[in-house]
Amino acid sequence: MNEKPVIGSRRVFMTGNEVCAWAALAAGADIMYGYPITPQTDIMQYWTRLAPKYGRKFLQTEDEISAGFATVGGVIAGKRAFSATTGPGNTLFQEPMSMAEMMRIPTVVLLPQRGGPSTATVIYSQQEVTMTTFGGNGEGFRVVYSTAGHQDLYDYTIKAFNTAWKYRFPTFVLGDGYQAKMREPLTIYDPAERGIEMVKTEPLVGLPGTPGVDRPVQHLRNTYNTEEELYDVVMEIARDYEKAAPEIIEWQEFDTEGEMDILILAHGVVSRAAQGALPLLKDAGIRAGHFRPITLRPMPEEQMRRAAAKARRILVVESAYGQLLKLVKEALYGMDKPIDTLLRPGAGVTAEEIVQLIQEGR
Amino acid sequence: MRIVEAFVGEYASGKSENAINRSLELLRQNHKVTLVDLDTVEPFYTLRPLKKDLQALGLNVIAWSPEETMGLGEAGSLLRQEMIWALKNEGSIVLDIGYGVHGAGIFNLIEGAATDPDLKVYAVVNTARPLTAVKEDIVSYIKELGRVDGLINNTHLGDETTPEVVEEGARIVTEAALELGIPVVYTAVSQELAEHFAATDKMGNPVKIIKRYMPQAFW
Numbered sequence: 001m002n003e004k005p006v007i008g009s010r011r012v013f014m015t016g017n018e019v020c021a022w023a024a025l026a027a028g029a030d031i032m033y034g035y036p037i038t039p040q041t042d043i044m045q046y047w048t049r050l051a052p053k054y055g056r057k058f059l060q061t062e063d064e065i066s067a068g069f070a071t072v073g074g075v076i077a078g079k080r081a082f083s084a085t086t087g088p089g090n091t092l093f094q095e096p097m098s099m100a101e102m103m104r105i106p107t108v109v110l111l112p113q114r115g116g117p118s119t120a121t122v123i124y125s126q127q128e129v130t131m132t133t134f135g136g137n138g139e140g141f142r143v144v145y146s147t148a149g150h151q152d153l154y155d156y157t158i159k160a161f162n163t164a165w166k167y168r169f170p171t172f173v174l175g176d177g178y179q180a181k182m183r184e185p186l187t188i189y190d191p192a193e194r195g196i197e198m199v200k201t202e203p204l205v206g207l208p209g210t211p212g213v214d215r216p217v218q219h220l221r222n223t224y225n226t227e228e229e230l231y232d233v234v235m236e237i238a239r240d241y242e243k244a245a246p247e248i249i250e251w252q253e254f255d256t257e258g259e260m261d262i263l264i265l266a267h268g269v270v271s272r273a274a275q276g277a278l279p280l281l282k283d284a285g286i287r288a289g290h291f292r293p294i295t296l297r298p299m300p301e302e303q304m305r306r307a308a309a310k311a312r313r314i315l316v317v318e319s320a321y322g323q324l325l326k327l328v329k330e331a332l333y334g335m336d337k338p339i340d341t342l343l344r345p346g347a348g349v350t351a352e353e354i355v356q357l358i359q360e361g362r
Numbered sequence: 363m364r365i366v367e368a369f370v371g372e373y374a375s376g377k378s379e380n381a382i383n384r385s386l387e388l389l390r391q392n393h394k395v396t397l398v399d400l401d402t403v404e405p406f407y408t409l410r411p412l413k414k415d416l417q418a419l420g421l422n423v424i425a426w427s428p429e430e431t432m433g434l435g436e437a438g439s440l441l442r443q444e445m446i447w448a449l450k451n452e453g454s455i456v457l458d459i460g461y462g463v464h465g466a467g468i469f470n471l472i473e474g475a476a477t478d479p480d481l482k483v484y485a486v487v488n489t490a491r492p493l494t495a496v497k498e499d500i501v502s503y504i505k506e507l508g509r510v511d512g513l514i515n516n517t518h519l520g521d522e523t524t525p526e527v528v529e530e531g532a533r534i535v536t537e538a539a540l541e542l543g544i545p546v547v548y549t550a551v552s553q554e555l556a557e558h559f560a561a562t563d564k565m566g567n568p569v570k571i572i573k574r575y576m577p578q579a580f581w
Contacts, residue, residue, distance in 0.1 A: 011490070011519060011522070012490055012491065012492050012495075012519075013374075013488060013490040013491055013518065013519050013520060014374070014491060014492070015373065015374050018373075018374075018491075018493075022492065042373070049493070050493075181407055183374050183520065184520055185490070185519040185520050185521075185522045188492070
């Protein structure tokens with residue numbers, strides 16, 4: 001049996017789904033539970049090819065509801081467990097993931113978004129933002145990283161396990177079908193060699209000692225009797241979430257140092273179009289900047305507001321019909337900034353399209 | 363002379379890119395060429411979106427057009443009857459096969475594949491892909507594929523490819539080929555790096571300069 005899947009670090013050429021499987025291996029994930037759906041299936045396929053070589057496990061369940069609950073169960077048993085799904089599969093995952101939210105189960109789910117609503121396309125979108133950040137019946141106590149390419153997929157898949165286990169919130173890596181299938185070089189590495197220590201996992205039930213005598217009673221509940229009882233629990237989760245949020249939030253800024261004619265807000269792979277648009281806009285004499293939230297939940301609100309304050313207008317660009325827009329409006333509430341939009345549900349966005357829209361709006 | 367070549371191999375190893383380049387090379391040598399997309403595994407990243415462009419260059423392309431398919435990626439890929447009878451085309455034929463063992467299984471469905479006297483099956487290998495990065499893994503992978511008559515060293519890192527990356531791939535692929543007892547048919551070098559290469563790589567394998575068409579293939 002091979003010990004470490006990745007030794008040292010090296011430059012490689014892969015598809016995004018392959019990256020996810022390698023990252024989960026490098027992160028020391030013990031088991032993946034899953035049910036196939038394009039464009040996620042290759043994550044499972046690569047995992048099942050690689051996992052046996054390193055003593056890791058896989059279970060294919062009968063559907064996504066089971067995959068989600070099995071992931072919850074694996075984590076409760078103390079395993080660094082994860083799953084991956086997309087689109088209508090993500091819809092079905094919301095029930096087990098809201099259970100994870102209630103019971104503080106550190107699940108990790110990788111989500112290469114496909115088109116929606118429903119089965120729609122197997123290809124691409126950013127239409128799972130609302131569902132992933134605030135899905136399920138509950139309050140959205142979860143962490144969502146939005147990736148913009150293969151290095152991100154590797155880095156944030158590893159990080160997702162640590163965020164989940166450190167803060168005990170379900171954590172999602174939100175990619176998309178473009179990233180899943182596209183090929184580009186990246187550096188894969190052994191987290192230990194980068195000084196990344198994987199947060200130790202532990203069983204959440206079946207602990208040693210007598211409950212109530214040697215240790216507190218461990219009673220994982222997703223069911224409560226009265227309103228007051230539930231209220232206290234949810235408010236405690238809310239306080240924990242608010243406290244952790246400043247440590248979890250991540251973002252990137254491009255050309256936002258000075259005054260801007262326009263600030264482009266985009267996340268995920270669309271951020272790359274925004275980044276590509278900046279030099280073109282500069283050539284056209286337009287002072288443009290770009291703010292990319294990496295965590296969509298919690299949202300780096302203060303940082304976004306600071307950047308927005310320096311811009312005359314805001315442009316929200318996304319491959320959805322206003323899902324990032326909703327989060328942006330919430331973050332910027334009360335600011336007097338006109339917001340323009342380039343909303344392309346289920347379709348890609350190019351740098352040139354962003355530039356054209358901005359130039360037409362002048 | 364009738365040339366019939368099939369490109370098989372690991373996912374994202376460069377099968378379509380090499381199949382396209384080989385077809386166009388044969389066309390330049392005045393062959394009548396049929397290029398067949400036999401990727402029934404993958405709904406994305408096939409040569410389908412390039413069909414019209416390649417036809418305009420003079421190739422006979424047998425492939426679905428994206429707009430002809432229904433429920434792309436959900437409903438399974440159907441074989442067109444022209445695909446099943448692809449080897450009956452006049453002239454030379456290049457087959458772009460879906461990835462992996464299941465992709466290579468398509469030969470069972472192609473009329474005459476088992477008995478075609480001219481058919482050569484080449485496996486495309488990129489050693490910058492971790493699953494085929496070392497000799498042992500390449501050898502065991504190729505053995506799973508069934509019939510393979512030669513290897514193609516297609517080692518690259520996309521836009522970051524250097525001559526050293528290609529040569530290191532040539533070394534590993536050549537070692538694997540020796541162990542498998544089959545030749546390295548050629549080392550593929552992107553045209554941007556052409557000036558760094560002579561007619562052969564450092565292992566003595568022929569160098570073939572290729573142009574990258576697949577970055578234009580959006581689904």
